[in-house]
Each structure stands twice: as structure tokens, then as C-alpha cells.
Amino acid sequence: MQQTAHRARSQRRQGALAVLRHVHAHPAATRADVARALGLSSGSATEITARLKAARLVAEADPRPTGERGRPSPALVAHPRGPLVCVVDIGHEHWRVATVELGGRIAGLESGRHPDRDADAVLDHLRGKVAAVRRRYGPRVRAVSVAVAGTVRGGTVMQASGMGWSEVDLRRLLPGSGTPLLVGNDASLSGLAEARRGVGVGARVVLHLTVEVGVGGILVVDGRPVDGATGAGGEFGHMPFGDPARACPCGAHGCWDLEVDGRAMARVLGQPPPRDPRTTAERTLRAAAGGDPSARAAVAAAARALGRGVGGLVNALDPDVVSLSGLAIELATTAPDDLNAGYRAGLMRFRRADPPPLLSSTLGPLSPVTGAAEAAFDALLTDEGLESWLADTG
Numbered sequence: 001m002q003q004t005a006h007r008a009r010s011q012r013r014q015g016a017l018a019v020l021r022h023v024h025a026h027p028a029a030t031r032a033d034v035a036r037a038l039g040l041s042s043g044s045a046t047e048i049t050a051r052l053k054a055a056r057l058v059a060e061a062d063p064r065p066t067g068e069r070g071r072p073s074p075a076l077v078a079h080p081r082g083p084l085v086c087v088v089d090i091g092h093e094h095w096r097v098a099t100v101e102l103g104g105r106i107a108g109l110e111s112g113r114h115p116d117r118d119a120d121a122v123l124d125h126l127r128g129k130v131a132a133v134r135r136r137y138g139p140r141v142r143a144v145s146v147a148v149a150g151t152v153r154g155g156t157v158m159q160a161s162g163m164g165w166s167e168v169d170l171r172r173l174l175p176g177s178g179t180p181l182l183v184g185n186d187a188s189l190s191g192l193a194e195a196r197r198g199v200g201v202g203a204r205v206v207l208h209l210t211v212e213v214g215v216g217g218i219l220v221v222d223g224r225p226v227d228g229a230t231g232a233g234g235e236f237g238h239m240p241f242g243d244p245a246r247a248c249p250c251g252a253h254g255c256w257d258l259e260v261d262g263r264a265m266a267r268v269l270g271q272p273p274p275r276d277p278r279t280t281a282e283r284t285l286r287a288a289a290g291g292d293p294s295a296r297a298a299v300a301a302a303a304r305a306l307g308r309g310v311g312g313l314v315n316a317l318d319p320d321v322v323s324l325s326g327l328a329i330e331l332a333t334t335a336p337d338d339l340n341a342g343y344r345a346g347l348m349r350f351r352r353a354d355p356p357p358l359l360s361s362t363l364g365p366l367s368p369v370t371g372a373a374e375a376a377f378d379a380l381l382t383d384e385g386l387e388s389w390l391a392d393t394g
Helices: 002-025 031-038 042-054 119-138 187-195 261-266 276-290 293-317 329-334 336-346 364-380 382-393
Strands: 059-061 075-078 084-090 095-101 106-113 143-150 152-155 158-160 163-167 182-187 207-214 216-220 224-226 321-326 357-358
Touching: 002 031, 002 042, 002 059, 002 075, 002 382, 031 042, 042 059, 084 119, 084 182, 084 364, 095 119, 095 364, 106 364, 119 143, 119 163, 143 187, 143 364, 143 382, 182 187, 182 364, 187 207, 187 216, 187 224, 187 321, 187 364, 187 382, 207 293, 207 329, 216 293, 261 276, 261 293, 276 293, 293 329, 293 336, 321 329, 329 336, 329 357, 364 382
Parallel strands: 084 143, 143 182, 207 321, 321 357
Antiparallel strands: 059 075, 084 095, 095 106, 152 158, 158 163, 207 216, 216 224
16 A cells, blocks of 8 residues: 555656656647647646646746637746746856746846956855845755856866866855755856757757867757766867867867967967957957958968868767857858868768758857756756755745
8 A cells, every 4th residue: 555655656746747847848838738748638737737836836827829719728837936046157258147947938147247267256256146046036946057168077167277267166156055056067058058949959969069268069969968977078179189289278289179269360360379369269250251361361270170170070979960159150150161161171971961060059148058057957857856846845
């Protein structure tokens, strides 16, 4: 009898999680949509939805007019007092702090530029922002998820060359807190976002690449990031696709990073290494778009190097699509022929007739926020996460 009751509770919990995951992945789905997608009877979908509404996990909202006859079904949406995740996005120059609800909608966003790149100063400032979010929403904040422009292992930024950080422990953002903290590389999280909510939707294998200061990205397979044994995977910019005599700040030689960003452009232009490679790249791209021949040569060289590296990764990883973000989009726009020539030259012969398309991101600069929220909800929409929510709010 006890085993039967336990099995029934487990089945109810799994049914609730399946519905929650579907609502998160498909915002504004109706009960009928959920029933069809999950193979549920109408009665089961109604019963599960009622339990989720009572637990303040979902709500039903008036649907958008469709123009068709009859009254459309209510949409399942995040509950107005439901769980939230706090996302912290730490870029080379900027910061963002967002609150995100079930379904991926950004419910609140604050942003600014770092007055000082010193790790202590940045984390002290952001710790205050996170504390303010937690004071405002209380136990509704179920996790803090951080996207950072650096190599990450666990909760530590092992290296963020653009900011001069080395082995910075991000657990300082949540001192003495029981709230879970997740940390990921911003480019990798952008790739997760593109695969689930951007240009990669519907593709099984997505290779995402972004150029900011160097190249970052991730391979996403079946909606899951392939980030390695310790979470430090996706550092594609440190593949040896460059000059083997050229030292990289990471400690390796010949890194692809050094061939595609503002450092490469400055080198072609005969300029000294820039303090801010991204600003140098943006300035050079503008000049190239305006017709400056020297700038066009610098951009063309970076675009060809980007294309060759993409070809090498496609040979190795065999993606369905390649999504591009950051300065990679501007390189593709300003020097498309050079990018494509480099890409084709880097591909194995059998791939050239039908290579994976290079697609520009549709999520823009908020893609790291979206990806960090996705990673957090992956951790929350579990048996443990559901039980914790019911214990804290029931």
C-alpha cells in the first residue's frame, strides 16, 4: 500500500514537471497544446494544470485574438507570484542584472558599465544588486545564474583576460546564502539560448560562435550544451588556428583569438596592440564600411581567419547550423565574400556542396541573459526543485 502511494505521488510529480517544462519551452501554450504534445488526456491535463495553479507555478491568461471563430483557449503562463531566477551578466565593459520568469520572459532588467574592472570592485557592486533583487522578491528567487566573459570552472572564473581576472571566486556574490549559484561562460550560454529560443530552434546540433575579445562559443546537442568535464569547454578561440609563434594571454601559442578581433585588425594596420580590442574592431569595421582601403584589408583578413576556423570546427563537430553573434555578425556583414571564402577553404571537400549555414543571432546582446536563465530553470525544473518550491511556498 505504501509503495503504491509513493508510486502515485511520483507519477503525479513527473506529470507536473513534464507540463512545467513544456510551458517553459513553449510560452503561451494552451492546455490542449500540452495534452497533445505530452500524450495526456484532456482530464489529466486539466487536473495537472489545476495543481500547478494552486502551487503558484502557472496561471491561465486571456489568449491573443486569432481571428478564427469561437473563443480560443486560455494560455498557460508564468504565475504572477511564481518562481524567478536572478541573472547576472558580467561582460568586458558592462554588467546586467535581470529577473527572469518561467517561459523565459525578462521581468526586470538593470544595466550599466563597469567604473572599474577590478574584480573586488565589480563583485562588491553586483553583490548589492543581487541582494536588492532578493529583498524585493524573497523566496520567489530560486537561483542566481551568472554569465561571465571568461573561462569558468565550477563557481570560479579561472581566467578573464579582457578584465585582467584570474581565479576569481563568484560565490562572493551570495555570501552566507542557501540560494543556488550557477556560473557559465557568456558565449556558451548565448549558444544555449540560440539553440533553444533563437536561430537554432529545430536543429539537433548547433555550433554557436561569438567574437568579442577573441572567440567563444559552445556546441549544443539536443538542446544540451557540451561543456566538458569541468564546465570549461567551448573555448574555441584557443584552438591553434593562428600563428604558432604568437603568444596568447591565455598562456598558449597560436590561438585563433588573436586572428579575428581588434588585435588582429590593429596588427594588419601596423598599430600597437590595443588596450580595448573590441573598440578597435568596431572603429575598424566602421571605417571599412565607409570604404577605407586599409580598414577593409584588416577586416577582410579577420573575416577570412574566422571563416577558416569555422570550417575546421564544422569538420570536427558536424553541426546542422552555425550561429554567429557579436562582432562575428559585423564581420559577416562587412566582408561576406572573405568570410565565405575562408569558410569554404577550411571545409573538407565532401562538405562544400551543402555546408551548414552560417546564421546571425536573433537574440542580440541579451542572449547571455537568456542562456543563463535557461541553465537555471534546467536545475529548478527537477524533482528537487519542485519539492523545494512546494516546501517554501506551500
